Amino acid sequence: MNEVRRILKSVFGYSSFKANQKEVINAILAGRDLFAAMPTGGGKSLCYQIPALLFDGLTVVVSPLIALMKDQVDAALSLGIPAAFLNSSQSQEDATETYRRLYRGEIKLLYLSPERLAVDGFTERLAAFNVSLFAVDEAHCLSEWGHDFRPDYLALAQLRTAFPTVPIAAFTATATVRVQEDIIRLLRLEDPFILRASFNRKELFYQVLPKTEVLSQIAQYIGAHPDQSGIVYRLSRKDTDKTVDYLGKLGIRALPYHAGMDKDERARNQERFNNDDVQVIVATTAFGMGIDKNNIRYVIHGDLPKSMEGYYQETGRAGRDGLESQCILFFGTADIARLNYFIRQIEDPAEQRRSRENLDRMARFASVNVCRRKQILEYFNETFEGNCGSCDVCTGTTNEIDAGTDARKLLSA
Ligand code: ADP
Ligand code: MG
Secondary structure (H helix, E strand, O other): OOHHHHHHHHOOOOOOOOOOHHHHHHHHHOOOOEEEEOOOOOOHHHHHHHHHHHOOOEEEEEOOOHHHHHHHHHHHHHOOOOEEEEOOOOOHHHHHHHHHHHHOOOOOEEEEOHHHHHOOOHHHHHOOOOEEEEEEOOHHHHOOOOOOOOHHHHHHHHHHHHOOOOOEEEEEOOOOHHHHHHHHHHHOOOOOEEEEOOOOOOOEEEEEEEOOOHHHHHHHHHHHOOOOEEEEEOOOHHHHHHHHHHHHHOOOOEEEEOOOOOHHHHHHHHHHHHOOOOOEEEEOOOOOOOOOOOOEEEEEEOOOOOOHHHHHHHHOOOOOOOOOEEEEEEEOOHHHHHHHHHHHHOOOHHHHHHHHHHHHHHHHHHHOOOOHHHHHHHHOOOOOOOOOOOEOOOOOOOOOOOHHHHHHHHHHO
16 A cells, blocks of 8 residues: 555545545645646545645645634644644734744644735745645635635745745636636646546536526525525625525524625624524625535525626535535526626726626526536536436426527627
């Protein structure tokens, strides 16, 4: 048994790799730069954690989820991996203690927020340690084509200059080629090993339904599935609150999640949803990254999402346990007009163009009678042939939406 397999078993307790993990780990161990696009739940963490244990020096993991960093470190510690983090949320004492352990060479895995990296003089400080590998998690945050662009992430561009000989491994669940190209260019990856996993989520059933009385449509679905946990996405904060009220009046336990709420309340609602205290969370797209709930049986979109990328990521939160789950999109042409209205307000022409293209693609997805799975995978440059057996089009259960002509008219407006 080789060293990698031994660690997989002895440290993580797994006897086999998930798809693509072995190839990724081998490329990293061979000292190559790497770009890996693997779906959520694909097991990306292990791909840098195993090399971290095998390399002499320190592995630095850049992650945007400050709120989750402590959990990630605790999880690593519980496996016996010497890990620590540095970010703006910790006390000065905690940071000092982490530095002390770093100087003593006691840490193998250091989680870092991008804004920490951007602090003046920080990379010089980091250079005092023997860094073996940089792992950039959620690397799509570098790209404006990603669904979660973070200007902070641009600070990562300096890694290659400051550490010209240290390999960089970028991980993301965003698979568009445009995002991939942005990441490779901005991180200045050199002849990277590129891994693009399949983004097909076989367990998800995709369905588009005509949007009429959307509140009652949402309530009907939830009411018919009283033992199941689900997410309802709404475009605006107002509609999010309205939906929660509506469901509440029908006795359905639902909580809101959007950026207009204070941080603590948001965290509390997420926690209660994770613990199955409530059946449903109604959210704007602010809800998402870092959800770690595997028994979500349905994701309902009450409004047309702004992009295929967002739609894929949001629906992808269902069925992480591999059991069949429903993705329901309520679609009416009024949503196209509404999103178009927002797009017209965007001042930056490049951003406006991107948004328009995203909407165009999304509206087409919802309006044409083509296998939903095929359309999603094509968006990610993956081909899919034949009957998927798991969408409204392939199962012949499409509900006619009067969108066909209207949608096209609106799009070209
Ligand atoms: P990602 O970051 O790609 O979304 P994670 O790294 O969080 O995925 O892993 C998802 C889940 O899969 C975790 O619970 C992890 O422990 C588990 N996992 C990772 N690798 C394996 C494996 N080889 N066998 C079984 N489970 C695994
Ligand atoms: Mg991850």
